[in-house]
Amino acid sequence: MQIELFSDKYKVHTLTNKNIDEIYNLQSQNVLFYEYCPPFVTRQAIQEDMRILPPGKVIEDKYYIGFYQDGKLIAIMDLIDGYPEKRIAYIGFFMTDTSVQNQGIGTEIIDYLCRHLCSLGYESVRLVWIKGNPQSEHFWLKNGFTPLMETTNNAAYEVILAERRLIRE
Ligand SMILES: CC(C)(COP(=O)(O)OP(=O)(O)OC[C@H]1O[C@@H](n2cnc3c(N)ncnc32)[C@H](O)[C@@H]1OP(=O)(O)O)[C@@H](O)C(=O)NCCC(=O)NCCS
Numbered sequence: 001m002q003i004e005l006f007s008d009k010y011k012v013h014t015l016t017n018k019n020i021d022e023i024y025n026l027q028s029q030n031v032l033f034y035e036y037c038p039p040f041v042t043r044q045a046i047q048e049d050m051r052i053l054p055p056g057k058v059i060e061d062k063y064y065i066g067f068y069q070d071g072k073l074i075a076i077m078d079l080i081d082g083y084p085e086k087r088i089a090y091i092g093f094f095m096t097d098t099s100v101q102n103q104g105i106g107t108e109i110i111d112y113l114c115r116h117l118c119s120l121g122y123e124s125v126r127l128v129w130i131k132g133n134p135q136s137e138h139f140w141l142k143n144g145f146t147p148l149m150e151t152t153n154n155a156a157y158e159v160i161l162a163e164r165r166l167i168r169e
Contacts, residue, residue: 001081001120003065006113010067015076019066020046022073029098036133037157049093054083067109074100075109084126089117091127110143118166125166128159 003012015023020043027033027041034040050064057080067075078092096106114125129136131150137160145162152158 001063003063005116006065007067007109008112009108010069010074013066013068015050015064015066017047017050019073023066023076026073026076026097027095030095032135033095033133036130036136049078052092054080054090054092057083069100073097074105077109087121087123089122089125091125094127106139107143114144114164114166118168122166125164126161128161131158131160 003014006012023046024041024043027046039045051059053059053062061081061083063077063079063081065077065079066073067077075094075096077094080090080092082088083090094106094110096109117125125145126148127140127145128151129140140162144164146164148161148163150158151161
């Protein structure tokens, strides 16, 4: 996948060890997220996130990327291509910078990406959110994700597995 095509408005780059400080700065401001999904972010955890993969996937399937506005990192996404099936994209993580939240930027990024993935032939986007996190839940429901089931498979806490079907216009 060509990540530069993931947004028409923001510059998209792969995030690496060189970006740890800016990733940490963005994530550590999102205090509510870590109340529902402890432990609180550390630089070491970010390095692990850069490599973590769901079962059966390889590093080439993983896109750990940043969205930049005027040189500033405003959103982070971990996207897995083809999980759990070929034509499904899985968002393992998505977070925006607190300084730009509640302005529609998260919705804009997700909406554009979904339309792009649809044009590439993907059938759906899946993800989980932590059960009870009002911010995540509101955001994903607002963005057309429908709960499929509750599960504890991924972590010690309950999560909601949800899906947005991609429909060709
Ligand atoms: C969820 C998140 C990505 C949304 O990004 P954003 O750029 O603010 O997105 P938008 O501006 O498009 O939409 C935000 C929506 O969340 C709502 N919201 C914000 N804080 C909220 C809260 N504490 N409780 C309920 N809803 C909340 C806003 O009101 C808005 O909805 P509205 O347009 O219906 O009013 C961002 O809040 C974030 O990074 N949160 C922490 C990480 C996270 O939860 N990621 C998702 C799970 S992986």
